[in-house]
Each structure stands twice: as C-alpha cells, then as structure tokens.
Amino acid sequence: MRIAPDYSKEFEKIVEAYEKSGGESSKLLDKRVASIIISGDKIIGLNSVEGVEIESGKIENGVWARVKVMKGKKVEMPIHLCTGFLGKEGEQRVNFNFIVEEGASVKFISHCSFPWSTHLVHKMLSTVHIGKNATMIYEDAHFHSESGGVTLISDTHATIENGGFYRNSFDLTKTRVGKLKVKVNVDLKENATSELNSKIRGRKDDDISIVESLGLNGERSHGIAKSTVIATDKTRARIINEAFGNAPYSRGHIECTEITKGNGVDVSTLPVLKVTNDLSELTHEASIGRVNSKQLNTLMAKGMTEEEATEFIIKGLLS
Amino acid sequence: MLELRNVNLSFEKKRILNDLNMKFDDGKRYVVLGNNGTGKSTIANLIMGVEKYKPQRGSVYLNGKNITSLGVYERSKLGITVAFQESVRFEGITTFNYLTLGGKIKASYSDAKRALELAGLNSEYLKRRVDDSLSGGERKRIELASVLMLKMRYVILDEPDSGIDMMSLDTISRIIDTLNSKGTTVITITHREEIAKNSDYAYLICSGTVLKEGPPTDIAAYYKKMCDRCDHPNEIIESVKELEHRKGVRA
Numbered sequence: 326m327r328i329a330p331d332y333s334k335e336f337e338k339i340v341e342a343y344e345k346s347g348g349e350s351s352k353l354l355d356k357r358v359a360s361i362i363i364s365g366d367k368i369i370g371l372n373s374v375e376g377v378e379i380e381s382g383k384i385e386n387g388v389w390a391r392v393k394v395m396k397g398k399k400v401e402m403p404i405h406l407c408t409g410f411l412g413k414e415g416e417q418r419v420n421f422n423f424i425v426e427e428g429a430s431v432k433f434i435s436h437c438s439f440p441w442s443t444h445l446v447h448k449m450l451s452t453v454h455i456g457k458n459a460t461m462i463y464e465d466a467h468f469h470s471e472s473g474g475v476t477l478i479s480d481t482h483a484t485i486e487n488g489g490f491y492r493n494s495f496d497l498t499k500t501r502v503g504k505l506k507v508k509v510n511v512d513l514k515e516n517a518t519s520e521l522n523s524k525i526r527g528r529k530d531d532d533i534s535i536v537e538s539l540g541l542n543g544e545r546s547h548g549i550a551k552s553t554v555i556a557t558d559k560t561r562a563r564i565i566n567e568a569f570g571n572a573p574y575s576r577g578h579i580e581c582t583e584i585t586k587g588n589g590v591d592v593s594t595l596p597v598l599k600v601t602n603d604l605s606e607l608t609h610e611a612s613i614g615r616v617n618s619k620q621l622n623t624l625m626a627k628g629m630t631e632e633e634a635t636e637f638i639i640k641g642l643l644s
Numbered sequence: 645m646l647e648l649r650n651v652n653l654s655f656e657k658k659r660i661l662n663d664l665n666m667k668f669d670d671g672k673r674y675v676v677l678g679n680n681g682t683g684k685s686t687i688a689n690l691i692m693g694v695e696k697y698k699p700q701r702g703s704v705y706l707n708g709k710n711i712t713s714l715g716v717y718e719r720s721k722l723g724i725t726v727a728f729q730e731s732v733r734f735e736g737i738t739t740f741n742y743l744t745l746g747g748k749i750k751a752s753y754s755d756a757k758r759a760l761e762l763a764g765l766n767s768e769y770l771k772r773r774v775d776d777s778l779s780g781g782e783r784k785r786i787e788l789a790s791v792l793m794l795k796m797r798y799v800i801l802d803e804p805d806s807g808i809d810m811m812s813l814d815t816i817s818r819i820i821d822t823l824n825s826k827g828t829t830v831i832t833i834t835h836r837e838e839i840a841k842n843s844d845y846a847y848l849i850c851s852g853t854v855l856k857e858g859p860p861t862d863i864a865a866y867y868k869k870m871c872d873r874c875d876h877p878n879e880i881i882e883s884v885k886e887l888e889h890r891k892g893v894r895a
Contacts, residue, residue: 629717641741
C-alpha cells in the first residue's frame with residue numbers, strides 16, 4: 326500500500342474512523358492484502374495483489390473503482406474497502422463495479438465510516454458480476470455519526486452466472502442510522518445461489534428503507550433474503566423483501582424480523598412473492614413486535630431484568 | 645417454604661386451577677404428576693409469577709411472605725426459577741453465552757462444560773447457537789444445563805422429559821440430584837410416573853386441584869392405575885372418591 330505524502334494526515338484520520346467501525350487498520354498497510362481507501366472524493370490509497378485488477382478514477386463528488394478478480398483466482402485474504410468522510414457536511418458518491426470471473430473466489434470486507442458528519446449524503450452504486458461457478462462474499466459494516474445527519478443511499482445490482490455464489494451482508498447496528506435507503510437486486514442464473522442479510526438498529530428518529538429483491542431466473546437457483554431491524558424510539562422502517570420464482574426448481578425464502586421498542590416507532594414489512602413457473606417454490610416469514618414474551622420470561626426467571634433481557638435478545642439477533 | 649394457598653385461576657371463564665393447595669419444604673424433591681391438560685404447567689407459570697398467570701383468588705407464599713403480586717424477575721431474585729416446558733430459541737446467542745447470561749453469571753468455560761455434560765451434551769455445543777439449528781430436545785438439555793448454572797433455592801422443572809427420549813430419564817434424575825445436593829428444592833412437573841421414583845413427595849393433579857398426595861411410590865402407582873387413560877378430559881373431578889366411583893373402584 327502506498328499513501329501519497331499529501332494524504333498522510335488524512336490517512337491517519339481515515340484509519341481512526343476505520344477502527345471506530347471495527348476495521349483492522351493493519352490490513353490496510355499489508356502488502357498481501359488488496360485494498361482501496363477512499364476519503365471524501367478521492368482515493369488516497371490503493372493496493373492490489375496478483376490476480377486482482379483494480380482501476381479507479383474520479384467522478385463528481387466522488388470516485389469510481391472497478392475490481393476484477395481473474396478467472397480461477399482464489400483470493401486468499403479478503404479485499405479491504407475503506408470508505409470515509411472526514412468533513413461535517415457534503416456529498417460523497419462511490420461507484421463500484423465488481424467482476425469475479427469464472428471459477429474465481431473472493432471476499433470483500435467493507436467499512437464505511439462517517440463518525441464526524443452532521444450533514445452527509447453518501448451515495449453508493451454497485452454493479453456485481455459473478456461468473457460461472459465463482460464466489461463473492463461482501464461484508465459491509467457502517468459506522469455513522471450520532472447526529473443522525475448521515476443519509477445513505479445504496480443501490481446494488483448483481484448478476485450471478487450458472488453455479489455462482491453471492492453473499493451480501495449489511496450491518497448498521499453500532500451507531501445511529503440517520504436516513505437509509507438500500508436497494509439490492511439480484512439476478513440468479515442456473516444453479517446460482519445468493520444470500521442477502523441486513524441487520525440494522527434504528528434509534529431516535531432514524532429512517533430506514535430496504536428493498537431486497539431476488540430474481541430466481543435460472544433452473545435450480547436458490548436465494549434467501551433476510552432482514553433484521555431493531556426499531557427503537559421514533560424509528561421509521563419500511564422493509565420490502567421480494568422473491569420472483571421464474572425458473573423450474575428454483576427456491577427462495579425471504580424473512581423479515583422487526584423488533585420494536587418504544588411508543589413512537591413506525592415500522593412495516595412487505596413480503597412479495599411471485600411465481601411464474603409452477604415448479605418454483607417460495608416461502609416467507611415476517612414478524613413485527615416487541616421482544617417475544619416467552620424469551621423474556623425465560624431470561625427473567627434466571628435473574629435478568631426486563632431491560633437486560635431485552636438487550637441480550639437484541640444483541641443476539643444482531644450478532 | 646414455598647406455598648400455594650387456595651389458588652384459583654381461570655382463563656376466559658374456563659377454570660384451570662381450583663382451590664389448589666401445595667407446600668414445598670426447603671431442600672426436598674417433589675414431583676407433580678398429572679395428565680396433559682390438568683393444569684400442571686399453569687402451576688409452574690403461576691409460581692414463577694408470569695404475567696398472565698396471576699390467580700383470581702388465593703396466594704403464593706414464600707417463607708410466610710405473600711409474593712403473589714411479584715413479577716418474574718422479582719421472584720427470581722428471591723431464588724425461584726423455572727425450566728419452562730417450551731425451550732425457546734435465542735437467535736445469535738451461543739450456548740456458552742446463554743448459560744452465563746452474557747457474562748452476568750461469573751462462570752468459567754469448564755463450569756459451563758460440566759453443566760452441559762450433566763444434561764447429556766458435549767462441550768462442542770458451547771459454541772453452537774441456541775436457535776433452530778438445534779432440535780427441541782437439544783434446546784431442552786441446554787435449558788436444564790442453564791438451571792444447573794444458577795444458584796436458586798427453588799427450581800421447577802416443567803416436563804423436563806418432553807422432547808427427550810426415554811433413555812434420558814437417568815439424565816433428568818442426575819440433574820435433580822445435583823440440584824438437590826446443594827440444598828435446592830426441586831419441583832418436577834411431569835406426566836410420567838417413572839420420574840416420581842426420584843422424589844421425596846408427590847402430588848397428583850387432576851382438573852387443576854390436588855387429587856391425592858403422599859409418598860411418591862404410592863402416588864405413582866395410583867396415577868398409573870387410575871389416570872393411565874383419562875376418561876374425563878373435559879370434566880372436573882374434585883375428589884378421589886368421585887374418581888374412584890367413575891372408575892368403578894371399590895374402597
């Protein structure tokens with residue numbers, strides 16, 4: 326990893342933010358680890374490894390990057406993506422294009438950290454192409470400021486070719502959310518598999534909107550989309566999980582759990598299942614409400630207060 | 645001593661407990677026998693103070709003090725706990741975390757391992773999550789291990805054998821004896837008379853009241869003879885005399 330001298334101070338601050346979000350900063354300097362470090366509207370650090378091609382450039386208020394994992398390459402150490410914004414106000418746009426070629430496998434660990442921002446709009450657009458029998462795992466953890474002034478708009482379109490595997494996990498549980506609008510759309514070809522998993526904890530007047538969509542377009546494709554939202558205080562949450570069974574023997578499951586805690590919450594979930602091939606099978610589970618009373622009683626009978634028991638259950642759900 | 649005095653409980657006009665009187669002395673092992681639907685689990689919930697199970701009449705006493713108005717947490721602080729019949733799932737929580745209540749119980753890994761082994765599971769389960777990846781029987785064993793980790797004065801085991809195979813009756817006896825060896829009063833609620841053998845005193849429950857009480861072998865034998873096939877699932881039987889009359893047993 327080479328950091329331009331002009332950005333060494335900025336790098337230190339980004340590292341500080343990265344560590345706040347749970348990132349391991351040592352990985353950012355490890356030459357064996359591919360990584361991209363974004364601060365505001367520029368890339369301040371970039372490292373690639375054999376079999377991984379990274380291109381990048383500037384766009385208005387942001388950057389773009391194209392990460393290509395070459396055919397058959399099994400990337401041993403996860404690629405680290407560190408996105409930060411050091412200012413208090415502004416807009417940040419990040420456009421990613423991930424290409425995982427046939428038979429390749431890669432894991433991304435992404436941390437987006439905006440701990441000092443009071444009025445920030447972060448827009449992320451991702452396109453993902455996973456080749457035949459290739460694997461991509463993308464773990465995305467967010468760390469926002471406690472002001473509630475971060476707006477995150479994220480749009481991901483993924484195509485998974487025959488036999489490919491895609492897992493996308495999104496976690497925003499440690500800090501306030503602010504405003505969140507996440508859309509994930511997955512197109513699964515024959516025998517392709519996808520797992521989408523979002524975990525979010527809303528506080529005060531956080532506003533959460535998630536739309537996850539599985540297009541089971543290939544024979545024997547499988548998908549699961551699972552959202553867990555803890556809505557406290559005056560949190561507003563709108564969750565839509567969709568699955569479209571368009572091919573024979575495709576199977577999809579969508580699941581949404583929303584735990585409410587507080588009189589001012591406003592939450593909803595909408596499962597959408599649509600089958601256009603009668604050999605497809607789709608299922609869903611959804612629940613909204615306070616923490617399960619049987620769980621609470623079980624823990625309180627062991628000596629936990631209601632507050633402790635609730636927190637224990639919530640931490641488990643978000644772990 | 646834990647005591648239920650003239651307890652009456654109804655749900656939507658349906659009488660569940662009917663002038664129920666029971667006493668549980670310190671350091672003893674009790675068994676509460678009865679068929680399904682006779683109100684046994686209601687007794688467990690009522691003793692624990694679960695919100696829906698507050699009696700309309702009668703009281704719960706602990707060492708002479710009326711604790712009827714106390715909730716679940718307050719009663720647990722007085723040393724009462726229940727391993728509920730239904731072992732609920734806790735998504736994302738490992739067995740070790742569950743057994744130690746997220747660090748609230750100061751216990752080592754080997755303490756948790758020992759408790760789990762007593763309940764018939766190996767230490768591999770400590771890392772596993774208490775969710776639907778485990779069977780109901782496995783979760784039940786974890787629940788039983790969890791009461792072994794607590795230092796309670798009164799432990800109610802509500803149908804500890806439900807969801808567990810017959811071979812595990814030895815395991816349940818071992819758990820009862822381990823708890824009791826530390827001075828804990830163990831109240832085992834069951835519909836299986838075999839468990840009664842490992843107790844000091846037995847109650848036979850029918851239609852939400854104590855039909856008969858006494859030495860466990862006698863009560864177990866009576867239960868097996870009279871209640872093996874219950875012929876009055878929806879009718880209230882209030883006395884031994886009435887039951888024996890129905891069954892055509894001569895005094």
